[in-house]
């Protein structure tokens with residue numbers, strides 16, 4: 001039982017065409033290691049290490065524990081330029097295999113990544129940004145659909161993924177509300193070469209999210225996800241239950257720390273029924289994928 005490889009998953013040396021997406025504050029090195037051991041690509045924002053020294057220590061730890069690929073996310077405009085340069089230098093020094101750029105222009109990072117032999121993914125929510133990233137020379141474009149955790153787009157994956165796939169010359173990675181193996185099958189059918197899953201991995205034992213956050217992901221339904229720009233200034237999806245009870249969509253919540261106390265997750269909560277180790281989640285995904293294909297082929 002397996003999930004078929006794609007040109008991109010083979011190029012990266014992955015067993016399965018799955019990425020555990022970077023999540024501000026809550027992704028950690030333990031997730032990256034568990035993903036590597038399960039045959040998928042783990043990732044985290046470099047900023048999740050509080051300091052450059054802590055980031056170096058994380059990379060040293062990962063390099064000691066595994067020789068399998070992993071990815072680091074650079075959040076371009078959200079990171080202080082000095083810190084960003086230091087993080088890029090560490091990605092070069094430790095030969096980080098995949099760099100994921102988001103929230104800004106990837107051009108300067110592509111040149112450095114190429115020189116260091118790394119593969120670059122860049123995330124977008126529309127064709128305009130996809131074309132810019134393609135011209136910048138990124139190796140693959142992550143299409144972030146409506147319903148994704150974090151800063152989500154507005155287009156349904158049924159339109160966005162094939163639209164990108166047909167109009168770009170680089171591979172497309174599908175993101176947004178993918179939590180099960182049958183959603184992986186659907187994403188591959190739509191033309192994606194990898195799937196990019198965040199919300200599903202919040203409810204993993206390795207994830208650094210507080211237990212109450214993980215439990216809220218398990219207990220919430222997709223109707224309890226709110227899409228608003230009032231928390232971070234950019235439209236993103238949040239768990240309604242983590243917002244103040246009297247909050248209304250036109251108001252900026254006072255007092256609460258965004259991302260730390262107001263928790264993000266996407267519509268993919270619909271199919272998350274428990275908190276499990278990443279290795280078991282991946283086994284579930286493979287089995288569910290297999291069942292979906294069996295149902296389609298009779």
Ligand SMILES: Cc1cc2nc3c(=O)[nH]c(=O)nc-3n(C[C@H](O)[C@H](O)[C@H](O)COP(=O)(O)O)c2cc1C
Nearest residue numbers: 021022023024102148149150176177197198199266
């Ligand atoms: C809590 C949380 C934090 C996130 N932080 C980041 C981030 O720092 N950088 C980034 O590029 N994407 C970030 N994202 C977006 C994810 O990388 C990914 O695009 C998204 O989770 C995919 O949709 P899904 O959650 O429906 O699977 C975040 C998502 C969540 C849920």
